[in-house]
Structures are given as C-alpha cells and as structure tokens.
Amino acid sequence: QQQVRQSPQSLTVWEGETAILNCSYENSAFDYFPWYQQFPGEGPALLISILSVSDKKEDGRFTIFFNKREKKLSLHIADSQPGDSATYFCAATSGGNYKPTFGKGTSLVVHP
Template identity: 85%
Template structure:
C-alpha cells in the first residue's frame, strides 16, 4: 500500500535531450511528492517537489508532471547536461508519518 514504484531503473540520454523519470503510487493519502538527486559519494538533495493541488511544477530545467487520477508523477529534465548524471529518487509522504522512497533511477547523460 505504501510502495512507490519508480522506472526506469537506469536511463541514458544524449546531452540536450529531455530525460523522463517516472513514479507511481497506490496510497491516495500521500500528499507530498518530492524528487531527490544523489551524486556518487554524496547524500541525497531535494531537487523539486509537488503537492496534489497542482498538476505541474517547474523549476528551471526541471518539471514535475502529476496525475492524481492515475496516481503517477514524473520528472522531466530538459536540455540534459552531463552534470545532471546522478541517481534520482522519487518519494511520497503523508505528513511526517508515512514516508516511502522509490528504488531510484540511475541517469547518465552522454555528451
């Protein structure tokens, strides 16, 4: 019930392309959906997040698309750069009591 499914497990795109990472969930009580990125040897860092009142959130080259009816959300990274290469995690929260992370997508941007 509390699981968040993340796909793909790994993704390679060329520099300049848009990378699309996907997550889905089942528990409709989740009310906060962040994305984190984690570079090798570092701890995760909050990238962007959305609440179900919105279906889109943009921050520069990063956009979350949220579909409440289908319980899906995705991260789009436009104009991908080699420096975007990292592992990306989606997560779902209900307050500070229910917290679950996706399994991660290892993103590689080829120059």
C-alpha cells in the same frame, strides 16, 4: 510491498535531450512528492517537489507532471547536461503521517 515505484531503473540520454523519469504510488493518502538527486558518495538532496493539489511544477530545467487520478508522476529534465548524471529518487508522504517513502531510484547517465 513497494509503495512507490520508479521506472526505468536506468536511463541514458544525450546532452540536450529531455530525460523523463517516471514514478507511481499506491497510497491515496500521499499528498507530497519530493524528488531527490543523489551523486555517488553523497547523501540525497532535494531537487524539486510537488503537492497533490497541483498537476505541474517547474523549476528551471526540471518539471514535475502529476496525475492524481492515475497516481502517477514524472520528472522531466530538459536540455540534459552531463552534470545531471546521478540517481533520482521519487518520494511520497502525507502530512498526517509524515514519513517519507522512497522509490528504488532511476540512474540517469547523460552522454556529452
């Protein structure tokens, strides 16, 4: 059973557009949601994260919108740049049983 689901599997946008990456989860106990960015040949690196007590988290061009009732969240990348082309993973965990569970990722391509 996939506890964390991501969509779309792949996404292509033009430079300057906003890319929207979606994530949903099953376990109501999840309360911490980090997003990781992975470039080819590299390990994942934390991009931005949100706790379930918040409904929005911004960091520069990256914003997470969180809907606890619907168990959904999304990562918005504003003014997308070709350098943002990477695979983005949504993860979820709970403080009481901290074991990060990852989605299958969204592969983002930003065309110049």
